[in-house]
Amino acid sequence: MNKILLIFSVIKIFCSAEKSFINFGSFICPREENALGRCLRDALNSYIPQLATGVPEYGVPSCEPLFVPSLAIEQTAGPISVTSSYTDVSVRGPSTMRVKDVQVHSAKHEVIATLHIPELRMKGNYNLKGKLLMLPIEGDGKFSAKYDDIDATVTIVLGRKPRLNAADALACKKLDVMFNVKKVSMDLDNLFGGDGDLGNAMNKFLNENWEKLSKELQSPMEDALKDFFKPLADHVLSTLDADDILLP
Template sequence: MFFQKLIFVISLNAFLQDICGIKLPDTFPKCRIQDENIQECMTKSAQTVISILKNGIPELDFPTLDPFHIDSLLLPDLDGPVTLSQKYSNAILTGLGDIKIINFTIDKSTYRIQAKVTTPQITFYGDYEVSGHILVLPMVGTGKVNFTLSNISSDILLEFNVIEKNEIEYLEITKVHVPIEAEQHYFRYDNLFNGNKTLGDNMNAFLNEHAEEVAADMRPVFEAACDETFEKYLNKLFTNVPLSLTKNVLTVKKYTA
């Protein structure tokens, strides 16, 4: 049945073993649509995939998940209590390998994937350039930055279309959304105000005293930029895994690449 095959694609089961030479553990859950515990099985399979992606898949040019490298992150200017121009580069995201999947579902008629995940901590290290205002205070500088989020939860959404390349069908991600809710936020910008330690320390203290407000204003643009980055890399997986569709099992509008 095709949907069983789709689950195997999501879990990268046969593909990882046969094409990439990655050996899956003997306990890897093999899910069947007719099983009563299908959602539980898929959740366990998805958790196993996280452990595999943690080290990357060189054969697909898929980077390590933990640490995850981001060459450049250019954010649109913020307008509101936080009005900042922000650019980040040479960044490393740590903690994604510790994601715990609470629930994982696939809608077989739309290819829509939803997952509830948690992780204890994610840290973003990198270079920054900022200019603007945080609430009522001016903020300007270039240097190293550290954002640390703790006790994180997220309701992840993936949406797909079927594309055709050389008469072979593939899944292509059309939407990724990873909203982030964290119980704690920590900000540290080094070298603010041309290295003025007093002003820089005061600004960092102010950021952390008002962490919830600052995070709420910055979250949408960060989420949008990260969604775009994750979509790019996840499509390296899905657009390289052929699908042999069984006629009349699923109906999805097809797009020709």
């Protein structure tokens, strides 16, 4: 009788322990929210370097460089009134980001991650026309830009995605990004139809006033980052069962 009770006790402890942990790739994460957040942070940081070359077995393409086919920005309020478009944009640096913290809020169906990107370098084609701080600007040509020390907060609203003959997967219903950047530098070729003096003066002005300009253009940039993070979140979350994270 004692042996039978011992066996049932062991089984009970094993089943209880199994429910207290979540498999996330090669990581076994505790279910408790604070510990789960730390474990997900470590798991993501081990996964991020693979983004440089991509993870074909999971359908995740290379992001070094990350290609953005087109991006349009229209800002017509405040000191900036500019319509601009960017095409064939390549971005280097996403795979160097580090996740600093992950907060899991199961009852709210929410995950909040803070991360740091040391540097993003962009280049491509641009076309713009309008006014910056009351100064006229126009150009059409090549551009390059560098963003240093980016701190971002990514907020994910969690949901469910049905799976055939299996438990529902975790899903990213909505993703929002807020970021702060320490410094921006840029260079626009062929400003004012190739006028060298005017072009050099405007590039100097842009780099000296990047803080004022970046505040006005922050919303479009956050939308661009959102487009980058959403597919990554979709993939990462789809590896987890919804019932492992979500509370009723």
